[in-house]
Amino acid sequence: MRWDDLFDDLAGQAEHEQRQDLAAEVADRTRREQATVAxxxxxxxxxxxxxxxxxxxxxxxxxxxxxxxxxxxxxxxxxxxxxxxxxxxxxxxxxxxxxxxxxxxxxxxxxxxxxxxxxxxxxxxxxxxxxxxxxxxxxxxxxxxxxxxxxxxxxxxxxxxxxxxxxxxxxxxxxx
The missing domain is CATH 2.30.30.600 (SH3 type barrels.)
Structure with a gap:
């Protein structure tokens, strides 16, 4: 395996984890916001x-x-x-x-x-x-x-x- 492929794969995994963290944070903020609505x-x-x-x-x-x-x-x-x-x-x-x-x-x-x-x-x-x-x-x-x-x-x-x-x-x- 070429090293540049390895590093591209690692970067892709990091971006995927970052997108998942962002989606989880948005969902959590949405739930917290909804909890304040009367x-x-x-x-x-x-x-x-x-x-x-x-x-x-x-x-x-x-x-x-x-x-x-x-x-x-x-x-x-x-x-x-x-x-x-x-x-x-x-x-x-x-x-x-x-x-x-x-x-x-x-x-x-x-x-x-x-x-x-x-x-x-x-x-x-x-x-x-x-x-x-x-x-x-x-x-x-x-x-x-x-x-x-x-x-x-x-x-x-x-x-x-x-x-x-x-x-x-x-x-x-x-x-x-």
């Missing part, structure tokens, strides 16, 4: 409607209007807006493989609690969905871990304020 960032990147599976076994189709820590705001297929509690979501179909940039520091402070307080301040009629049913009224007090749903005027005799822990809330929807 579901909220991926769903915010979706251009169209997504199918949301909720903890009560129901599904909801809606386009993401906004998201924050613990919540997603959707435009549902019938046009109404829905505030979903992130803990109520069992899965989402149609999420793209890419993501939107992470929320800014200010946007990252807009929690589910703050979203509920904003709805309460607006005084709009809402439907609060829980695993056990749907309740209609106006958001009254929004505490640290619960909301008070004030019955609609004319709700009938015996209608009382319903206090709902945040953990029981699946969604808050616009009420007709």
């Amino acid at each position: 579901l909220a960032d991926r769903v915010r990147a979706a251009g169209g409607p997504l199918t949301w599976s909720l903890r009560d076994g129901s599904t909801l189709v809606g386009r993401v209007l906004g998201a924050g820590p613990g919540w997603f705001l959707l435009a549902a297929d019938r046009g109404e807006q829905v505030l979903l509690a992130a803990d109520a979501v069992d899965g989402v179909r149609g999420v793209p493989g890419w993501s939107a940039p992470p929320l800014s520091a200010v946007a990252a402070r807009r929690t589910f609690l703050m979203a509920l307080r904003a709805l309460g301040d607006a005084g709009e009629r809402v439907r609060v969905r829980t695993v056990t049913g749907t309740h209609t009224g106006r958001l009254g007090r929004v505490g640290a871990d619960h909301l008070d749903l004030v019955p609609a005027p004319g709700a009938g005799p015996g209608a009382e304020v319903l206090s709902v822990p945040f953990g029981a809330v699946l969604a808050v929807q616009e009420a007709p």
